[in-house]
Amino acid sequence: MNSLPGEAEAGKRLKQTALRDFGPFPEDGHELRGEAYKLHLSRDDAPVPSLFRYALTLIGLTADGPGEKVEWWVNFTYQDEWCELAHEKLGLRLYLWTGKPEEEAHKIQDQIVKKLRSSIRTVEKLIVDAAPELLGKGNATVVNQHWSLRHAYEYFRERAINPVFIDECIREEPTEGAIGCWYTVKDGKAQMQMNAFHDMTAAISAYLSLLEHNLVLALAFHGFDPDRDDLTNVIGSRWGDKFDRVLGKDRAAARYRQRLTDVVERWRNPYSHGGFEKGHRATIYLHTPGVDAAVPVGLTNVRSSPLFSLIPASETDITQVFELFDEIDAWLESELPEGTKWINSGLHVRFDEPFLAVLAQSRQQGDFASFLELCEHQQEMMENMNY
Numbered sequence: 001m002n003s004l005p006g007e008a009e010a011g012k013r014l015k016q017t018a019l020r021d022f023g024p025f026p027e028d029g030h031e032l033r034g035e036a037y038k039l040h041l042s043r044d045d046a047p048v049p050s051l052f053r054y055a056l057t058l059i060g061l062t063a064d065g066p067g068e069k070v071e072w073w074v075n076f077t078y079q080d081e082w083c084e085l086a087h088e089k090l091g092l093r094l095y096l097w098t099g100k101p102e103e104e105a106h107k108i109q110d111q112i113v114k115k116l117r118s119s120i121r122t123v124e125k126l127i128v129d130a131a132p133e134l135l136g137k138g139n140a141t142v143v144n145q146h147w148s149l150r151h152a153y154e155y156f157r158e159r160a161i162n163p164v165f166i167d168e169c170i171r172e173e174p175t176e177g178a179i180g181c182w183y184t185v186k187d188g189k190a191q192m193q194m195n196a197f198h199d200m201t202a203a204i205s206a207y208l209s210l211l212e213h214n215l216v217l218a219l220a221f222h223g224f225d226p227d228r229d230d231l232t233n234v235i236g237s238r239w240g241d242k243f244d245r246v247l248g249k250d251r252a253a254a255r256y257r258q259r260l261t262d263v264v265e266r267w268r269n270p271y272s273h274g275g276f277e278k279g280h281r282a283t284i285y286l287h288t289p290g291v292d293a294a295v296p297v298g299l300t301n302v303r304s305s306p307l308f309s310l311i312p313a314s315e316t317d318i319t320q321v322f323e324l325f326d327e328i329d330a331w332l333e334s335e336l337p338e339g340t341k342w343i344n345s346g347l348h349v350r351f352d353e354p355f356l357a358v359l360a361q362s363r364q365q366g367d368f369a370s371f372l373e374l375c376e377h378q379q380e381m382m383e384n385m386n387y
């Protein structure tokens with residue numbers, strides 16, 4: 001798809017509405033006239049600067065760039081005043097050259113920004129309408145959030161392994177109108193164990209989020225096919241389906257998937273679904289005729305329930321969970337070497353055909369490391385706008 005459906009109609013609409021006072025820069029405008037005024041647009045004014053550029057090109061204006069310390073710029077007129085919108089290293093800038101007084105010049109700049117912001121509704125509708133096809137076919141870049149998700153997991157993991165120390169406390173509480181006192185005993189060790197359990201369940205959820213995210217990113221390096229895969233469906237699928245799609249169902253993959261499923265069903269699921277376990281087990285008690293008691297649905301299997309005992313998880317349980325995660329991480333690194341290296345680099349991941357073609361060529365030449373190094377260098381140049 002070289003252009004979005006409906007671009008021509010959108011351009012006509014913008015010419016008649018939000019951008020009707022905008023026009024092309026005169027060909028002899030190399031000698032700028034009047035005083036120069038510069039306005040720095042904030043993120044609130046332009047959260048996605050390229051949408052302003054796109055709106056201006058829809059009405060027939062030309063975007064130039066890149067250049068030294070500038071990604072792009074568009075020269076145009078607004079009510080016959082000469083202007084330039086430029087995305088520079090330090091942000092988006094609007095330049096105006098005019099012979100009018102400073103106060104009036106600033107008012108003109110404010111009007112231009114207001115008009116540009118009004119144009120975004122039309123631009124966004126074009127993109128939203130085309131989004132399912134673009135994303136489904138992989139014409140997208142997925143933001144690499146590996147390290148932020150990893151840090152969240154490590155934060156809860158560390159708290160689970162080394163809970164904050166809580167000392168035992170005995171507190172005397174006098175009772176009004178009675179002889180003697182009540183004593184409240186706070187079991188510090190029991191509270192620490194409970195806190196460690198809560199942090200373990202949070203760590204499991206964080207690890208699954210990290211795993212799902214990494215599996216989506218890794219798919220670009222391990223078998224993504226725009227003609228066969230719908231990226232929208234992949235992103236929206238359950239973690240187990242992502243696991244199968246990227247890692248397959250051979251003996252090792254099936255074994256790790258099952259072990260991870262066991263952890264999820266025992267420790268995480270009851271607390272991520274309103275406290276209800278799979279199969280109800282110890283979370284539903286039936287009022288059973290004849291037994292004359294409320295009986296957990298899982299019956300004898302309830303012993304494995306995290307809700308069955310006062311202390312839901314022992315130090316051994318917590319250690320075993322994280323040992324499994326470490327084992328899975330090491331296995332994933334061996335199974336997905338290129339994807340892992342790219343993810344750890346922090347670079348975002350493209351799924352479009354041009355990127356996949358260059359990636360395939362680097363593999364064919366046995367030079368993925370150089371390709372990754374080149375992409376890191378290009379990203380650094382883009383961030384510094386060293387064109």
